[in-house]
Amino acid sequence: MSAAVPRVESRRVLVTGLSTYWGGRLAQELERDPAVETIVGVDARDPRCELERTEFVRIGIQHALIRRIIDAAEIDTVIDTRLVVDSIWTPARAAHENNVIGTMNIVAACDGRDSPVRKLVFKSSAHYYGCERDDPAFFSEDMLRPHPPGTPIERDIVEAEGTVRDFAERNRDKTVTVLRFANALGPTLTTSHTRLLSLPAVPAILGFDPRYQFIHEDDIVGVLHSAVREDLHGIYNGAADGVLALSEVAGLLGKPLAPVLPPWGTGLVAGPLNRLGLRIPVEMLNQLRYGRGLDNRKLKAAGFQPRYTTREAVLDFAEHLRTRPLRESAREPYRYEREVEEFLRWSPSVRRPGAPGGERPPGGESKAQPHAT
Amino acid sequence: MVEPTTEQGRAELEEVLSAAPAGALARREPDPRELLPGLEPERRVTDWGRSERVEGFLDRTLVEFFYRYWFRVEVEGIEHVPGDGGALLVSNHAGALPPDGSMIQRAVREEHPRRRPVHLTVEHFFKGYPGLAMLVPKVGGVPAHPANVHRLLHDEEQLVLVFPEGRKGTEKLVNARYRVRRFGRGGFVESAMRARAPIVPIAVVGAEEAMPAFAQLRALRRLTGLLYFPITPTFPHLGVLGMLAYLPAKFRIRFLTPVRTDDLGERPWRDRALVHDVAAEVRATIQDNLYDMVGKRRSVWLG
Numbered sequence: 001m002s003a004a005v006p007r008v009e010s011r012r013v014l015v016t017g018l019s020t021y022w023g024g025r026l027a028q029e030l031e032r033d034p035a036v037e038t039i040v041g042v043d044a045r046d047p048r049c050e051l052e053r054t055e056f057v058r059i060g061i062q063h064a065l066i067r068r069i070i071d072a073a074e075i076d077t078v079i080d081t082r083l084v085v086d087s088i089w090t091p092a093r094a095a096h097e098n099n100v101i102g103t104m105n106i107v108a109a110c111d112g113r114d115s116p117v118r119k120l121v122f123k124s125s126a127h128y129y130g131c132e133r134d135d136p137a138f139f140s141e142d143m144l145r146p147h148p149p150g151t152p153i154e155r156d157i158v159e160a161e162g163t164v165r166d167f168a169e170r171n172r173d174k175t176v177t178v179l180r181f182a183n184a185l186g187p188t189l190t191t192s193h194t195r196l197l198s199l200p201a202v203p204a205i206l207g208f209d210p211r212y213q214f215i216h217e218d219d220i221v222g223v224l225h226s227a228v229r230e231d232l233h234g235i236y237n238g239a240a241d242g243v244l245a246l247s248e249v250a251g252l253l254g255k256p257l258a259p260v261l262p263p264w265g266t267g268l269v270a271g272p273l274n275r276l277g278l279r280i281p282v283e284m285l286n287q288l289r290y291g292r293g294l295d296n297r298k299l300k301a302a303g304f305q306p307r308y309t310t311r312e313a314v315l316d317f318a319e320h321l322r323t324r325p326l327r328e329s330a331r332e333p334y335r336y337e338r339e340v341e342e343f344l345r346w347s348p349s350v351r352r353p354g355a356p357g358g359e360r361p362p363g364g365e366s367k368a369q370p371h372a373t
Numbered sequence: 374m375v376e377p378t379t380e381q382g383r384a385e386l387e388e389v390l391s392a393a394p395a396g397a398l399a400r401r402e403p404d405p406r407e408l409l410p411g412l413e414p415e416r417r418v419t420d421w422g423r424s425e426r427v428e429g430f431l432d433r434t435l436v437e438f439f440y441r442y443w444f445r446v447e448v449e450g451i452e453h454v455p456g457d458g459g460a461l462l463v464s465n466h467a468g469a470l471p472p473d474g475s476m477i478q479r480a481v482r483e484e485h486p487r488r489r490p491v492h493l494t495v496e497h498f499f500k501g502y503p504g505l506a507m508l509v510p511k512v513g514g515v516p517a518h519p520a521n522v523h524r525l526l527h528d529e530e531q532l533v534l535v536f537p538e539g540r541k542g543t544e545k546l547v548n549a550r551y552r553v554r555r556f557g558r559g560g561f562v563e564s565a566m567r568a569r570a571p572i573v574p575i576a577v578v579g580a581e582e583a584m585p586a587f588a589q590l591r592a593l594r595r596l597t598g599l600l601y602f603p604i605t606p607t608f609p610h611l612g613v614l615g616m617l618a619y620l621p622a623k624f625r626i627r628f629l630t631p632v633r634t635d636d637l638g639e640r641p642w643r644d645r646a647l648v649h650d651v652a653a654e655v656r657a658t659i660q661d662n663l664y665d666m667v668g669k670r671r672s673v674w675l676g
Contacts, residue, residue: 133501136520137421143520207503211422211510241410245510263503281670290500293420297408297523311413 008118008175009136010077010228012038014070016063016106017082018056019043021189022123025221026081027054030228034358040073042066043082046336056341061094067109077228078110083160085125085153087281088192095195099156100163107167107328110174119175121227122164126182126237126294128157131286137211138243140295141180141235151282177232179223182239182294183287185313186217187320192281198321201258202250203278203288205266209257210291213243216308216316223365226304235257242310246288252314253321261288392520412480412603416468421492431512432479435617439472440479444579446676451484453573453628459526460631462491462534464575465553465659466542469603470616473580477534478513480626486488491532492525496540498600519564527568537652544601547585551578551667553660557653562634563642571627572632574655576662579624582673586587623676625666631660 005031013030018041030036039054044061059065083100084095103122110117129139136145136207146265149155161178168176183193198202215238217256223238241351250257261269261280267287270280280288296306308316344350410420418424419581427450454460464477478491494517501508515521517535525531537556545554565572586603593609594602607615632655634641643649670676 134497134516134518136518137515138520138524140520205503207420207505207507209507209510211420217556242413242416243422244416245422245424247417248416248418289506291422296410297405300408309410309413310414 001334006118008076009035010119011036012016012073012075012116013040013079013228014065014066014073014075014297015039015041015054015079016045016078016080016102017283018051019045019047020082021048022081022220023119024051025217026079027051028043029221029225029359030054033225033229035229037072038075040069040075040303042069046338048334048336051335053345056336059103061098063105063109066106066283070109070115074116076116077121078106078117079121079123079224080106081123081227083123083125083157083225085157085283086152087153087283088279089179095153096156099153100159100347103160103163107163111167117174119177119228119231120164120167121177121179121224122340123224124161124164124178124180125157126180126292127154127241127283128161128180129292129294130154131283131290131292133290135290135292138293138295139237139365141237141298144342148244149330150282153281175231175233177227178235179238180235180294181220181223182213182237184217185317186212189217190297192279192284194317196278196280196284197249197255199255199278201245201256203280204207204246204250204254204257204259205261205263205285205288206259207263208289209245210246210288211243211293211357212246212249212287212291212310213239214310214313214315215240215306219308219313220265222307223299223304228311230303232299232302236299237294237296238299240297240306240308240310240313241296243293244310244314245293248293248311249314249365252311253318261285379608386482397498397580406530409528418511421513421515422515423490423492424511427508427511428513432482436475436479436567439619440476440483441669443621444472444476444583444620445676446476446579446624446626448480448484448626448628450628450630451480453631454489454532455484455571455573455631456485456487456489457530459530459568459570460532461522461526461561461568461570462532462570462575463561463572463659464534464536464577465551465663466538467545467550467577467581468543468584468619469586469601469605469608471536471543471580472583472619473577474534474536475509475512475530476624477575477577477626481532488665489532490640491534494522494533494535496600499596502598508673513623517558522561522564523567526564528569535564537561537656540600544586544589544603547587548573548579550581550661551654551662552584556652556656559645559648562648562651562655566634566642569635571633572651572655573631573636574629574658574662576627576629576659576666577624578663578666579626579673582622583619583624607614620657620674623670625665625670625676629662 011259013036014025015023027041030039041054042057042059082092082096110120132144132146149158247257417426481491482488493514495514496498497516499505500516525533538554541554582606586605588604590602607618
């Protein structure tokens with residue numbers, strides 16, 4: 001399969017989900033890569049981070065008009081970073097729209113012989129495997145979960161990956177990368193796990209000490225970037241080396257482990273806790289019970305060595321937790337202002353001495369309909 | 374990007390790898406063993422959840438007591454346990470809360486010149502039961518999933534102890550003692566063949582009298598969510614403590630001549646008949662040795 005696929009030089013990149021944390025981080029990373037000449041980002045909301053030369057196009061959550069952008073800008077690589085994997089931020093219905101319908105439309109936009117797209121990178125999640133009692137200790141990419149998905153988010157992820165898999169089978173001449181990431185951890189990221197680990201004590205289920213594997217946020221960005229630079233064909237688990245017990249994680253953070261959740265009727269207790277502000281999604285309840293480990297050797301064999309081990313990622317996060325109160329008062333949040341952005345990008349008065357994005361290729365942008373919704 | 378089931382998937386992956394791989398695979402020739410993450414020296418728990426601290430503490434206290442003074446374990450044939458490389462230890466299994474696993478672990482640690490750690494495969498049940506889920510992995514218990522056994526045997530080259538009788542062994546009542554039950558479906562042989570690791574049969578005498586079960590209560594099993602609910606001399610009337618109150622039976626552990634699995638040709642696990650033959654052979658060896666050992670002992674308690 002991999003032999004038939006020609007090498008893809010990614011020059012014109014489209015990032016979907018630009019306003020998600022990952023989309024923004026990846027776009028910033030790609031901006032520093034001189035081999036990438038054009039970066040277009042689409043999302044339904046304004047970007048939340050400062051971007052130098054990335055074009056932002058606002059587009060509806062279902063990504064129905066994306067095909068026109070791809071054709072107009074002659075995009076050769078599409079990176080889909082928009083999957084919702086944390087069910088506490090998004091209601092199930094909206095997550096389904098985004099994860100299943102959105103993926104369907106994005107994949108459809110890359111489909112077809114005359115499509116300029118040569119590579120599709122899909123950021124998925126280890127929630128694909130679920131978290132069950134009968135799991136193997138280390139999931140490798142060819143393993144299936146022992147039972148069908150039980151939660152809406154997991155169902156969405158399995159369905160979305162199915163769409164991508166169908167696409168890969170129809171388009172064997174295109175490089176299709178699916179990256180299943182373990183729980184992310186890092187100083188600038190907020191997930192339900194980082195929130196849980198920020199509490200004064202780490203909540204646990206009484207009588208369970210699950211195995212936890214993380215991946216540092218910089219490594220996720222690094223993997224996504226290397227999927228653009230090099231061709232990773234197929235499915236890859238993205239996880240750091242090392243699987244810790246939750247008690248070890250708590251120890252590294254210097255916090256006690258608080259077994260506040262009962263082993264039986266955990267879901268019943270999680271409901272009221274939700275109201276009190278301790279929001280634990282269903283997927284996380286399963287992880288707190290059974291834990292999960294991934295086999296990351298396929299990605300390492302392909303040449304990507306994560307910079308942080310799970311332990312180091314936890315330590316980095318611990319460091320951040322200690323300095324956070326100091327930093328928060330100093331930082332000013334970024335706000336996207338269209339007029340300012342457009343002035344900075346287009347005005348001839350702005351000087352761009354030797355910046356990699358200083359020279360803009362003509363055409364493309366005007367056809368891309370920046371105000372399409 | 375086909376996604377077959379686990380077993381199928383591995384078979385197909387192997388085909389891809391063995392049949393002159395093309396492109397990315399050929400370029401790098403990945404040996405899965407080289408890419409295993411090393412254990413950071415600061416870590417106290419392995420990636421499997423095994424804790425040297427907890428294990429060492431139990432080893433010095435409870436296991437030491439039972440091994441040396443209570444069961445007075447005697448070991449024969451420790452030289453059959455290889456000094457390096459993976460090996461699958463296969464034993465008979467008995468007792469309501471079976472002591473044989475930790476006694477074999479201890480025997481290898483105590484008697485073997487390399488003092489190798491033994492990973493114990495346990496039912497998935499233990500991962501889902503509060504308390505046990507915390508303790509069992511810490512002392513070297515690993516859920517009995519074929520992928521886990523393969524990683525341990527082949528990639529990490531460890532000693533893995535399996536009880537192919539599984540629950541059928543520990544459930545049996547006292548009048549069925551030393552009658553080795555069916556050896557599952559031969560899954561353990563398949564695992565050893567895939568890893569090209571030898572099988573070391575083990576016959577254990579004593580465990581079957583240390584905690585005999587006189588009856589199994591189905592209603593209470595359902596109520597407690599346990600694997601089974603036996604009536605033993607001390608359980609349930611002495612409560613949780615009764616689970617550890619073993620009778621002082623004399624233990625003998627006999628390690629037997631290893632069965633090689635690396636000389637059976639290419640992919641021998643495809644041959645179901647061969648798998649069953651090897652499984653039956655291992656079972657028969659253990660059963661014969663049990664008859665021999667039980668026949669030679671004069672007393673259950675004094676040996």
